[in-house]
Amino acid sequence: MDFKENPLKLKGDLLVHTNFHDFGISDKVIMSLSEMGFEAPTPIQTAAIPQALKGKDIIGQAQTGTGKTAAFGIPLLEQRPDFAPARSRYPYALVLTPTRELAVQVCEELGKMGARAGVVCLPVYGGQSIELQIKNLKRGVDIVVGTPGRLLDHIQRKTLSLKETKTIVLDEADEMLNMGFIEDIKKILSELPEEHQTLLFSATMPREILAIAKTHMKKPVQVSVDAGQMVVAKIKQVFYEVREEDKIKALTRLIDVEGPALTLVFCHTKKEVDDVSGKLQQMGYPAGALHGDFTQSHRDEMMRKFKSGDIDILVATDVAARGLDVPDVSHVINFSIPQDPEGYIHRIGRTGRAGKPGIAITLVNPRQYRHLRLIEQSAKTRIMKEKLPTGAEVKKAREDDLAAGLEEVIAEGKHAALYHLADSLLEKHSPRDLAAAAMHMMLGEAEVEEIEEVRTGFYEGGKKGFARLFMTVGRKDKIRVEDLIRSIAAEANIPARNIGNIALYDTFSFIEVPSDLADRVIGAVNDSIIKGRKVKIGHAKKRKQV
Ligand code: ADP
Ligand code: MG
Secondary structure: OOHHHOOOOEOOOOOOOOOHHHHOOOHHHHHHHHHOOOOOOOHHHHHHHHHHHOOOOEEEEOOOOOOHHHHHHHHHHHOOOOOOOOOOOOOOEEEEOOOHHHHHHHHHHHHHHOOOOOOOEEEEOOOOOHHHHHHHHHOOOOEEEEOHHHHHHHHHHOOOOOOOOOEEEEOOHHHHHHOOOHHHHHHHHHOOOOOOEEEEEEOOOOHHHHHHHHHHOOOOEEEEEOOOHHHHHHEEEEEEEOOHHHHHHHHHHHHHHHOOOEEEEEOOOHHHHHHHHHHHHHOOOOEEEEOOOOOHHHHHHHHHHHHHOOOOEEEEOHHHHOOOOOOOEEEEEEOOOOOOHHHHHHHHOOOOHHHOOEEEEEEEOHHHHHHHHHHHHHOOOOOEEOOOOOHHHHHHHHHHHHHHHHHHHHHHOHHHHHHHHHHHHHHHOOHHHHHHHHHHHHHOHHHHHHHHHHHHOOOOOOOOOEEEEEEOOOHHHOOOHHHHHHHHHHHHOOOHHHOOOEEEOOOOEEEEEEHHHHHHHHHHHOOOEEOOEEOOEEEOOOOOOO
């Protein structure tokens, strides 16, 4: 929580403020800030707030997670006109963000900071009902936060007027540029009254951004927090070298062993997001997917579930997850390596929020090693190589978890209510049997079998002359071993007796077939429909030797 510890270099016109009172901002805002747990301003806030309060145009550059929202948000709240006791008829401030999610998030943060001051903030973005937005705009708002396209739409329909807008904020300006919003932004800027203040925030400062600054801003003050250093301070960065085909396995192993709170997994393409999230789900991990092809309501639902912990793993593209601030993200995993250093910084900045520790993991295949080192150099950071946990370590982590869970229950003492049941069962069974059975129940069948498998090495080689296949149906699909044998035999047109051992788990199964028939089975069964479900089948990955 303590930003002061970060080894930051500050440039710009800097006064040292140690608390929010020094800015001379109103008590109501200070009270809201303290309710949010903000004790002292972050460096970018220290640098930007006094200047913005003076009405200066600002170009702010700082990495993600440095508190840019409040850096522009606090001055915005302070600028609320006195004549607006309830809500303004027209927004006095406008914030542009690249994505819908970010619009919602920034609006929420402004809403919290302005709660006591009674500031009314409205998010406006594509994908949400325009009628609803029009209705809300008509009721009057103080601050509108939105994506450029939809804002422009409202301006053109005359459902949004900027005639009283005194301040405009361009948040994540570089990303808006990347997403091709530049023309929309220029049009919006041209709708503003002659006298207005512009606050531009961006993690990077490409030429085009500086060009906007030059033509549209008045003697902007530059404030910046040095790149690279911020992230290093709080985020542990590691990478694992894995072959492309082993990445899913590596991912699940890391999740099992690290026991993350919330994990954000980054993929390169939408298709990869679908693949990875699908595979995780099939293996029983509570994972969701986020990318631009989903409807807005689906995206909102995903974010809600992720924030509330209904799903622990969110698989996303860069664009969809840009700027997201979910405090409990303990791990960012780059399933595919980011394209450039900026991308890397943006991604890993999704963890270690608000000074919490975070872990960033990058999976690289051997050919991407050099690329990773280049990212490391340009981002001025250190990414340490680590070795993937072995099956035995995974098993141990799970067992440790279980044991720790039990000890916690005992320490809390709440289990005492069940003593009478324990006593009566102990008349019939040994303590050892009872304890193990209870643990078995807690883990579920599949996990116990998996632990057993790792322990005995049963599947290491499989039966001689047999190939081991992985299939994406399991007990939860109401499928039985006989059903599987019958379906496979029929689809691949092979005798049922040729099919070897079958291990049925909750959401997937392993099937042994003679090696020379494996490809035929895969070809015939993959994408076929079994019990009303489209199934995938392929060679099972060999487990690491225990
Ligand atoms: P950025 O826009 O630079 O990526 P955010 O504005 O999203 O960063 O802030 C990152 C996190 O830090 C948020 O959870 C925010 O609530 C928190 N935060 C911002 N300023 C402070 C502060 N002064 N003290 C404590 N937490 C803060
Ligand atoms: Mg931000």
